Amino acid sequence: MGRIALAWQILTNGKFAAKVTGLLETPPPAIVMAAPPKTLAQTKTLAQTKTISQTKPLRSDAISLLAALQREGRLIDFLKEPIDGYTDAQIGAAVRDIHRDCGQVLERQFGIRPVLEQPEGSSVELGSKSIAGKIKLSGKAGEAAATSGKLVHHGWQSTKCELPVWTGDAESAGVIAPAEVEVR
């Protein structure tokens, strides 16, 4: 019960997920409205899950992400395969589907968008707002208080972080893709 209850909390309660995973998550609107007041029962669940997560760690979210990229886009197969013997055309044929399917996973789970919306190559005003971490200055950055510059790379940021929740056992926590055996 506890493991699944915890998984459930992470899946449906944004604040709780952020606490557990240490990631800043923007929960979908339905779930913001959904956040129920903390009843006694819930506090209890939180307390329970804490002890469980100490004894039986959940699978790392990083592995859940790898599993999704492999399941939907076969990314691990692709990266683990030696490619020296293949022609560019062979590799290209494989990449088209991987590109599409992994791209869909990233879009769904992270909603990746440019940091700056302006087209690359255009001039951007830097303004007075804090830009630390969002904009990296280059060129004559150190000489005077910079007010504008040319956008070289628009940057990327995730607008959400909705990772799948895994409910399996500790023994299989490291499995990215299970081995497949065809029964005859």
Next chain:
Amino acid sequence: MSAQFVIGIDLGTTNSVLSYAALSDEKPHVQVLPIPQLVAANTMESRPILPSFLYLATADEVTSRAFSLPWNEQSAFATGYAARSLSAEFPDRTVGAAKSWLCHSKVDRHQAILPWQAPASVPKLSPVTTSQRYLEHLVAAWHNAFPQAAISEQHVVLTVPASFDASARELTREAAIAAGLPQGFVSLEEPQAATYAWLDAVGDRWRKLLSVGDRLLVCDIGGGTTDLSLVEVAEENGELTLQRAAVGNHLLVGGDNMDLALAHYVAQLFEEKGLTLDPWQSVSLWHSCRNAKEALLSGTGPEAHTISVPGRSSRLIGGLVSVSVDRAAATDLLLGGFFPESQLADRPAKSRAGFREIGLPYEADTGITRHLAAFLQQSLAGSRLTHVLFNGGVFKATALRSCLLQQLQNWFPDSPPRPVEGPEDLDYSVSRGACFYGWSKLRGGVRIRGGTARSYYVGIETAGLAIPGAGRPLKALCVVPTGMEEGTEVDVPSDSIGLIVGEAARFRFFSSSTRKADQPGDQIARWTPEELFETDSLETTLSAAANSDDDYVPVRFHSRITELGILELWCVHESEDKRWKLEFSVRDDADA
């Protein structure tokens, strides 16, 4: 407790969606609920669509809790994305298109018959129970998000295909109540829901976009079905009104058929190269073709598209096989097969096979344009078509949309129909529109008037000399006219009908989408199979009347459409104050 939300549910043949709007808001602010579900064993994600598939777990999967959900930890089945991806690989353990089985009157829809033709070792479900499972998942997702707003207390609108007959609607209702929906939930036809979504999107501007006498075709092509409706714009007291004038027949052809047709063609290309795909690769090919269809038919796509199918082993590139698919060939295949150029006078071809198995009655003619021509010929009766509203994921392939539009414009060259203006939302509009309709019903707003889409008939055996070996001639007595509105009832004029006391009385029951002029009491002696369609029979059992020695009681029919749009038929005693309700008998027709 009073309702806090309006909820719109699209229980689709291949995808289900739930939308909601808070009643405390000034204006309807419709949102789609993210639905927590399994996307693979032991892996949960919240996604806006719940694919309407159900996978029956093996004993091992049940004990290892591979498909456990917070509300069902020992779950013996999975619904949603996990079930959909398993469906291709384990067709014998997966139920799909349960909704199409609901309106298939040749089988008993209460009997555990799905997965259809699965081996005896697989536990089976009835079409009604399968639909109930999907709704239960949606209800659980709702309660998870809004634990303090029990769904039984909310205003719920559930959509059904316009082409569903009265008994399929009743079965849907049964599944919905069993899943925990409130007794007073309202049904709405899907093409109407799509129209409401459009009305919500354009707001009051619709009165400028449409004018009196306009006719709007709603063309909803889903994964497995095509649903057609015609909406007329009229005027009443100086105000524009909308009226649903006609609905099409239930057509079992949709986007999945197109993906499969393309996959079949591509598999042949592989064979020409000497490559035979194993079943697992065929599944992968189907997936690739779904994506390729949109790329090939996007209008601006490349002249050739490479379709690659990976091998099953971890050697991805090494196991990869590819063919190049010519855009022109794919376009010919899909447009020619599903949207062939046709004349307004064309009719769909009928199956020529003398015998067919009892499985789902897939359309013998996949030419959607020919079905459309038949529908328009019949429902327009010479008047002009002015607008079209496309709905369903198929239309993401823009070439299909322009092809269909071109066809409509060829049929009506004098005043070419055009698509309605406004934003499009092909995947969610039915559920969102249902929610908006629920809101308008409660808080006031534009309504589409419809009434019953069909007329209904009870079969009466005529008196006459019995001829050995031949049944008595049958007459069809009209009991419900086309367009009978919600909240109305009517006494059906007829000769008195004798019902035997203490025995089940059964009546054959028919519907028609073409005989619009028939009034209650009208009797038809002869009809073609296209005119009257026989559905589930009706039955009732009369308890012996205490103060009567008669073996039979004389009755007449009384029909009623409830406020919720449910058809009720009653047998009313001619002289005493007694009445008996007729129920659909879906069970005994199975062997028909």
